[in-house]
Amino acid sequence: xxxxxxxxxxxxxxxxxxxxxxxxxxxxxxxxxxxxxxxxxxxxxxxxxxxxxxxxxxxxxxxxxxxxxxxxxxxxxxxxxxxxxxxxxxxxxxxxxxxxxxxxxxxxxxxxxxxxxxxxxxxxxxxxxxxxxxxxxxxxxxxxxxxxxxxxxxxxxxxxxxxxxxxxxxxxxxxxxxxxxxxxxxxxxxxxxxxxxxxxxxxxxxxxxxxxxxxxxxxxxxxxxxxxxxxxxxxxxxxxxxxxxxxxxxxxxxxxxxxxxx
Amino acid sequence: xxxxxxxxxxxxxxxxxxxxxxxxxxxxxxxxxxxxxxxxxxxxxxxxxxxxxxxxxxxxxxxxxxxxxxxxxxxxxxxxxxxxxxxxxxxxxxxxxxxxxxxxxxxxxxxxxxxxxxxxxxxxxxxxxxxxxxxxxxxxxxxxxxxxxxxxxxxxxxxxxxxxxxxxxxxxxxxxxxxxxxxxxxxxxxxxxxxxxxxxxxxxxxxxxxxxxxxxxxxxxxxxxxxxxxxxxxxxxxxxxxxxxxxxxxxxxxxxxxxx
Numbered sequence: 001x002x003x004x005x006x007x008x009x010x011x012x013x014x015x016x017x018x019x020x021x022x023x024x025x026x027x028x029x030x031x032x033x034x035x036x037x038x039x040x041x042x043x044x045x046x047x048x049x050x051x052x053x054x055x056x057x058x059x060x061x062x063x064x065x066x067x068x069x070x071x072x073x074x075x076x077x078x079x080x081x082x083x084x085x086x087x088x089x090x091x092x093x094x095x096x097x098x099x100x101x102x103x104x105x106x107x108x109x110x111x112x113x114x115x116x117x118x119x120x121x122x123x124x125x126x127x128x129x130x131x132x133x134x135x136x137x138x139x140x141x142x143x144x145x146x147x148x149x150x151x152x153x154x155x156x157x158x159x160x161x162x163x164x165x166x167x168x169x170x171x172x173x174x175x176x177x178x179x180x181x182x183x184x185x186x187x188x189x190x191x192x193x194x195x196x197x198x199x200x201x202x203x204x205x206x207x208x209x210x211x212x213x214x215x216x217x218x219x220x221x222x223x224x225x226x227x228x229x230x231x232x233x234x235x236x237x238x239x240x241x242x243x244x245x246x247x248x249x250x251x252x253x254x255x256x257x258x259x260x261x262x
Numbered sequence: 263x264x265x266x267x268x269x270x271x272x273x274x275x276x277x278x279x280x281x282x283x284x285x286x287x288x289x290x291x292x293x294x295x296x297x298x299x300x301x302x303x304x305x306x307x308x309x310x311x312x313x314x315x316x317x318x319x320x321x322x323x324x325x326x327x328x329x330x331x332x333x334x335x336x337x338x339x340x341x342x343x344x345x346x347x348x349x350x351x352x353x354x355x356x357x358x359x360x361x362x363x364x365x366x367x368x369x370x371x372x373x374x375x376x377x378x379x380x381x382x383x384x385x386x387x388x389x390x391x392x393x394x395x396x397x398x399x400x401x402x403x404x405x406x407x408x409x410x411x412x413x414x415x416x417x418x419x420x421x422x423x424x425x426x427x428x429x430x431x432x433x434x435x436x437x438x439x440x441x442x443x444x445x446x447x448x449x450x451x452x453x454x455x456x457x458x459x460x461x462x463x464x465x466x467x468x469x470x471x472x473x474x475x476x477x478x479x480x481x482x483x484x485x486x487x488x489x490x491x492x493x494x495x496x497x498x499x500x501x502x503x504x505x506x507x508x509x510x511x512x513x514x515x516x517x518x519x520x521x522x
Contacts (some may be wrong), residue, residue, distance in 0.1 A: 025479030108477030119339035202504025
């Protein structure tokens with residue numbers, strides 16, 4: 001029988017199983033799902049921790065200090081924090097590598113685009129803009145680290161005083177609005193990603209399939225509302241830097257959203 | 263008393279061969295009965311083209327009752343047209359308005375070579391089935407139907423997957439040209455049933471990795487499910503993903519072992 005030649009976009013190679021697994025697109029999606037869960041865990045705990053901003057300067061500064069002290073005297077200071085950080089950097093790198101490599105494969109899979117207008121029926125806005133929302137979030141994370149971790153993008157940065165750094169950074173309108181936009185992009189990314197995780201890992205059962213979508217909606221909404229509230233509260237003046245000159249060790253009555261206003 | 267005739271404006275992709283350049287061309291089709299199928303409308307147009315000594319529009323078709331999977335084209339940007347759960351041959355012209363403007367284009371993917379006009383070579387899908395979409399069993403007289411009990415729910419789900427007619431609409435609909443829905447259906451109708459268990463993990467690895475030689479990857483757009491003339495669920499894709507990960511682990515565990 002004459003076999004017609006079919007255009008091949010990838011060569012099938014045999015290697016040790018983790019390599020073969022990651023080389024496959026299904027394996028890459030699995031890695032994206034696992035790293036996605038890790039990053040979602042980070043995003044959620046980061047948002048919850050930052051809610052301390054509403055309590056007082058002392059509370060959020062102690063929270064930042066506590067992160068460095070985990071797990072008490074069992075490990076030297078910041079060892080645990082750096083372990084988590086390196087894990088997250090690894091997850092971030094793998095997530096991006098898999099996304100870039102899959103995007104390139106998918107471009108190859110349709111070299112000639114449809115010449116007439118496509119009509120999408122099911123694909124949501126979030127699903128179709130994953131690459132863009134991902135790029136926005138990636139750039140935002142880089143700026144965020146320079147702004148509030150390294151402090152190079154924040155002229156008023158004081159090491160060990162996250163309250164001051166947050167307020168001073170986000171009260172700049174351009175920065176505040178950029179944070180809002182980036183968190184909306186993050187929400188859109190999570191809306192599709194949090195549902196996709198279940199599908200990529202094969203967590204599927206007609207009894208709870210509807211809940212998968214609701215979980216993604218709820219999670220994305222929770223993160224967006226929480227994270228957007230910080231720049232909004234600071235831009236609106238609900239939270240302001242009212243502790244200028246007060247040493248970090250001393251409590252400051254006018255800080256947070258509930259403290260006495262000066 | 264027959265229904266009044268419709269007038270349809272068709273913009274069709276014309277391409278004389280796989281490597282030839284193609285372009286859209288406009289045609290007016292009169293005398294279209296609302297009871298015609300979409301393919302019969304194209305037949306009507308082709309008859310007129312032949313009468314005028316023009317080249318008829320090539321398109322794939324065979325059974326014309328939605329079970330062979332031969333027909334399939336992008337109709338106004340959707341595989342098999344606007345009607346859900348039907349193949350192109352089951353789409354009736356009454357689903358369109360009189361004087362409708364319909365654009366038809368072949369399915370496009372790296373693995374789908376255009377033979378001519380709307381006819382596409384989909385043999386990449388055959389490669390996936392050849393890689394493991396069968397059970398290796400000696401043929402002979404049919405075994406007793408009650409010899410292997412299968413729970414009702416399992417057989418129903420396997421039958422849902424087995425409905426796949428291999429038309430390639432899932433690939434055409436997917437923005438990534440992924441063949442995940444096709445492959446997952448071909449895997450599931452065997453992997454769910456007792457007869458398919460012996461080769462389950464080899465089959466999953468071979469079919470998934472063969473699929474990836476030709477097609478893109480799944481990003482959960484769900485366009486395939488919406489385009490599928492058999493309305494096969496993306497739940498089967500979740501099963502493919504799970505089985506592929508499992509099979510990778512199992513293959514490793516069994517490497518070099520011949521004892522149970």
